[in-house]
Amino acid sequence: MPIGVGLVGLGMAIAPHMLSLRELERAGRVRIIGGHAPSPARREAFTARWGAPAFAELAALLEAPGLDLVFVLSPPGTHLPLAQEAIARGKHLLVEKPLELTAERGEALAAAAEAAGLRCGVCLQHRFRPAALRLKAALDSGRLGTPLSASASIRWWRDDAYFAQPGRGSMARDGGGVLLTQAIHTIDLLLHLMGPVRDVAGFAATSPLRKIDTEDIAAAALRFENGAIGVLDATTVARPGFPERIEIAGSRGSAVLVAHRLELHGADGAPPEVFGEEGSGGGGADPMAFDHGPHRALITEVLDAIEEGREPANSARSALAVQRLIEAVLADSSRRA
Numbered sequence: 001m002p003i004g005v006g007l008v009g010l011g012m013a014i015a016p017h018m019l020s021l022r023e024l025e026r027a028g029r030v031r032i033i034g035g036h037a038p039s040p041a042r043r044e045a046f047t048a049r050w051g052a053p054a055f056a057e058l059a060a061l062l063e064a065p066g067l068d069l070v071f072v073l074s075p076p077g078t079h080l081p082l083a084q085e086a087i088a089r090g091k092h093l094l095v096e097k098p099l100e101l102t103a104e105r106g107e108a109l110a111a112a113a114e115a116a117g118l119r120c121g122v123c124l125q126h127r128f129r130p131a132a133l134r135l136k137a138a139l140d141s142g143r144l145g146t147p148l149s150a151s152a153s154i155r156w157w158r159d160d161a162y163f164a165q166p167g168r169g170s171m172a173r174d175g176g177g178v179l180l181t182q183a184i185h186t187i188d189l190l191l192h193l194m195g196p197v198r199d200v201a202g203f204a205a206t207s208p209l210r211k212i213d214t215e216d217i218a219a220a221a222l223r224f225e226n227g228a229i230g231v232l233d234a235t236t237v238a239r240p241g242f243p244e245r246i247e248i249a250g251s252r253g254s255a256v257l258v259a260h261r262l263e264l265h266g267a268d269g270a271p272p273e274v275f276g277e278e279g280s281g282g283g284g285a286d287p288m289a290f291d292h293g294p295h296r297a298l299i300t301e302v303l304d305a306i307e308e309g310r311e312p313a314n315s316a317r318s319a320l321a322v323q324r325l326i327e328a329v330l331a332d333s334s335r336r337a
Contacts, residue, residue: 002031003303004066006091008058008082009074010037010046013096013123017071018050020296029303030069036061037074058082062089069094069306075167076175077101080109083120087112093120094302097184099316101175103323110316121302121312122319125294126185127192128301131262131276135248135255138264139193145252145267150222150230152190154183156283157241160210169212177214179204179326182282183234186244188322193248194230196321199223202329203336207237220329232329241283259283260291 024030034053043054055061070086072095079100099106113120167173204215222230243259256263260279263272305312
């Protein structure tokens with residue numbers, strides 16, 4: 001039977017999810033029950049664009065016949081209470097990043113789903129990009145040898161229109177700036193590839209370009225538990241915005257991942273293996289200018305996990321590591337201020 005899906009929060013993040021769900025619906029994997037948002041305008045726009053029902057009340061969606069899985073796509077600070085309502089009705093979850101405003105609240109959300117025996121995935125779709133999957137396989141197979149050095153560079157641009165949205169860039173709405181809101185995908189992928197971080201030295205600042213109370217420039221030096229040394233560089237002040245980049249150097253070779261394109265370099269000096277194509281990633285002024293394929297793969301993983309009775313690879317608990325690292329970077333920066 002198709003898994004019944006409902007969506008809570010019908011703002012900017014809705015498009016890649018609905019594009020993916022429409023394709024999965026045609027394949028017989030899901031049935032779209034409908035969406036909910038407090039805003040009548042957003043409900044009307046959702047129905048007009050996607051031809052799906054919109055529920056004025058959250059309870060009506062959660063109690064709709066056939067609902068199995070709830071996508072929580074609302075602002076981060078609402079994730080825990082919304083998840084708790086869905087869990088109380090026995091619904092599985094897919095939560096937009098970040099899991100919550102803080103790692104502590106994210107832990108509470110993950111624990112609630114686990115205690116109820118329900119699956120909870122998180123939208124960290126960069127793990128599911130084909131080039132990232134190829135790099136992960138290369139590392140796991142030992143092709144690059146022992147990881148020695150790694151870096152992540154997220155030099156993006158967000159314009160005035162982006163920050164003109166109410167609450168955008170504020171601690172109250174977003175819970176953080178470039179690290180938690182934009183760079184989190186690439187930082188999560190770095191951890192997914194390299195493993196946990198042991199030591200952090202961080203710096204963060206707010207530029208004079210916009211009136212926000214969160215950081216839009218950040219950098220950190222990292223020591224991973226495997227002994228490798230790393231560097232993190234993240235900003236949204238780099239016009240016109242550049243593709244995010246991860247580089248890993250190992251004892252037997254190196255990898256350069258630029259958005260959707262991967263180069264694998266061996267120690268023999270032969271021409272690199274190139275996989276994927278060049279793309280802008282999420283670096284430009286339009287944060288939604290990307291292919292929805294990784295979203296579809298991510299959603300498929302959650303559907304498979306529900307059907308197979310296991311935790312998804314992108315589980316809520318797996319998403320706590322990146323949030324804890326971000327908090328460590330900001331905490332260290334505050335100590336140095």
